[in-house]
Amino acid sequence: MIDFQHVSKRYKGTEQLAVQDATFQVKDGEFVFLVGPSGSGKTTIFKLITKEEPLTGGNIQVNSFDLNRLKHRRVPFYRRTLGVVFQDFRLIQTKTVAENLAFVMKVINIDPYFIDDRVDEVLSWVGMTDKKQRFPHELSGGEQQRVSIARALMNRPEVILADEPTGNLDPELSQDTLQLFDRINRELKTTVLVVTHEKALVDAMNKRVLYLDRGRIVGDRQQGTYEFSGAKGRR
Ligand code: ADP
Secondary structure, eight states: OEEEEEEEEOOTTOSSOSEEEEEEEEOTTOEEEEEOSTTSSHHHHHHHHTTSSOOSEEEEEETTEETTTOOGGGHHHHHTTEEEEETTOOOOTTSOHHHHHHHHHHTTTOOHHHHHHHHHHHHHHTTOGGGTTOOGGGSOHHHHHHHHHHHHHTTOOSEEEEESTTTTSOHHHHHHHHHHHHHHHHHSOOEEEEEOOOHHHHHHHTOEEEEEETTEEEEEETTOOSSOTTOTTOO
């Protein structure tokens, strides 16, 4: 669950608010796209949720964690409830696929026996079992994104956050990637929030869409399309 109440964000040294009075809720099990023009605040919202950036005003609650009150030493526990996927995959180039996946559990001291099982499970889930011993540079972009999604699943997150996950993929692979998020959402019951500017994909998926413009949430549609007509404050 993601709950924003009157959230604002001002970066140091800037006058303009990057996010202004944002109030929205993503319930457990929902699939939501966050769309808006470049500079409208999409990445800022993403970074507020991951607690990479502190908020300036308002309240954010995610998966029963109140981010205003979350102590610094608890942040790693909080982040384990999130699975994060980026446009540029962010795989460790010197590690194999299996090692990349195992790493996220090794750092939290999980028993290696369980780690191996979990690696096999998530790789099979994303259809990448046969690439287990490959290095990232031996994989295509689409395959690397699958591995990064498998990595996001390792700790059984309650929420998957994806920032422009198809930005480096061609249209067909982009569609496959979104179908994979859809499957994760339906079969694993994971809440999914995808930041994107891919009109065709948003239109094809028929999901809830949140619209941002100049830092404000200007629309919220169930089964929405990429273009939002009738948005308040639209140019
Ligand atoms: P989007 O992801 O929709 O392109 P961003 O969240 O990256 O938008 O940016 C929203 C606004 O915040 C923009 O005006 C941008 O210039 C500003 N901004 C983003 N990151 C920083 C930063 N680290 N320092 C100062 N301003 C920033």
